[in-house]
Amino acid sequence: MKLHGVERFVVDVTKTLVRINTENPPGREREAAGYVADLTAELGLRTTIQEFAGNRANVVAILEAGEGDSIMLNSHLDTVPVGDIDSWPLNPFEAVERDGRIYGRGAADAKGPVASMLGALKMLIESEARLRGKVIFAAVADEEAAGLGSVNLVKQGYAANYVIIGEPTSLQLCRGNYGRIEFSLTVKGKPSHASLPQLGVNAINITADLIKIINTSWRDIYKNDKITATVIEGGIKPNVVPDYCRLKIDYREAARRGAEKVKKRLDKLISGAVRRKYKKASYTLSINNYAPAVVTSRKSKLVRTASEVLKEARLKHNPVLFPATTDLSRITQHINAEGIVLGPGGIETAHTNDEYVEIRELTLASQIYAEIITKMLSGEKDE
Structure with a gap:
């Protein structure tokens, strides 16, 4: 399949998207969705903008190719916040192109992948690929939050x-x-004057100890899962022993265990420690949100086809699990579909102040997406 013109296209699209601020919160993906919708309409695709919750929006474009299976290309327009802009070596919204890379917030996660998917559609249309089925392209809002x-x-x-x-x-x-x-996790203690700490129950100290207990004990419960304390808040004044401490815990499951099951095990671990060591303290543990793990069979048609395409391109083709959570978790709760996660850019630079995507990967990703779609929608029956 010819790459002529695709490299400049994906570079220009990536840079334009990076220059549109879609930090989430608040999201405000409408401008980016409008830009993408103009591109898909120019490609001749049936295009719809789904607006919701103020300035939030998805863009959906459909390539119809007769009767057959359907494939959804899904990536997101929103990004995590920039944070302290002065800590960035380069302006996160300038989309600087340097040394074969594009730098900026969202370059890898996931405006580069959006551009590569658009590049794949452009290749399929301009090469007049013989497909049987339907391709649904969706550039969506709010992946970095609740997946709305x-x-x-x-x-x-x-x-x-x-x-x-x-x-x-x-x-x-x-x-x-x-x-x-x-x-x-909220730990309740007892306040006292900081000059007489023995009269109080220090909720921050207890929480710090619980973090250590969780970190050392959890690997024996579910060794392939990951648990991390990410946000902590406690105390009311520097001269008062803190009577409360609130902790956010990020938990990553390698298999679909269920939030309630994990909560039960975590609750048991914490309650045991509190009973043994902190009888004057109490705590509450609650679930804020849950996106389940998704594991597609190695034998599935999509996994086998993608592996074949990557092998032909001399790329890593043995499937692994993506370490972060994606909208595949949300989509497969509502529809029965085989799914994979694949795209340009590295998770190592995503969410950092030095985020970038390799231009070579942007172009290669377009070719790989197009090849997977061509093989999947060839009309040949899976054996």
Whole structure:
């Protein structure tokens, strides 16, 4: 399939998207969705902008190619916040092109993947690929938060037999992704004057000890899962022993265990420690949100086809699990579909102040997406 003109196209699209601020919160993906919608309309695709919750929006474009299976290309327009802009070596919204890379917030996660998916559609259309079926392209909002974009997408009736999620996997095939549970732990102690700490029950000290206990003990419970304390808040004044401490816990499941099951095990671990060591303290543990792990069979048609295409391109083709959570978790809760995660850029630079994507990977990703679609929608029956 010819790459003529695609490299400049994906570079220009990536840079334009990076220059549109879609930090989430608040999201404000409408401008980016409008830009993408103009591109898909120019390609001759049936295009719809789904607006919701103020300035939030998805763009959906459909390539119809007769009767057959359907594939959804799904990636997201929103990004995590920039944070302290002065800590960035380069302006995160300038989309600087340097040494074969594009730098900026969202370059890898996931405006580069969006551009590569658009590049794949351009290649399929301009090469007049002989397909049998339908390609649904969705550039969605809110992936970095509650996934409202993909949830709205499937609730509006958009479904497919196969789903390819565009995320920064360094073009490594991922046959699914880890799930994510966000817990809130609140420890209650007793206040006292800081000059008489023995009269109080220090909730911050207790929480710090519980973090150590969790970190050392959890590997014996579910060794392939990951648990991390990420946000902590406690105390009311520097001269008062803190009577409360709130902790956010990020939990990543390698298999679909279920939030309630994990909470029960975590609750048992914490309650045992509190009973043994901190009888005057109390705590509450709650689930804030849950996106389950998704693991697609190695034998599935989509995984086998993607592996074959990557092998032909001399890239890593043995499937692994994507370590982060993606919209595949949300989509497959509503539709029965085989799914993979695959895209340009590395997760190592995503969410950092030095985020970038390799231009070579952007172009190669377009070719790989197009080849996978061509093979999947060839009309040949899977054996």
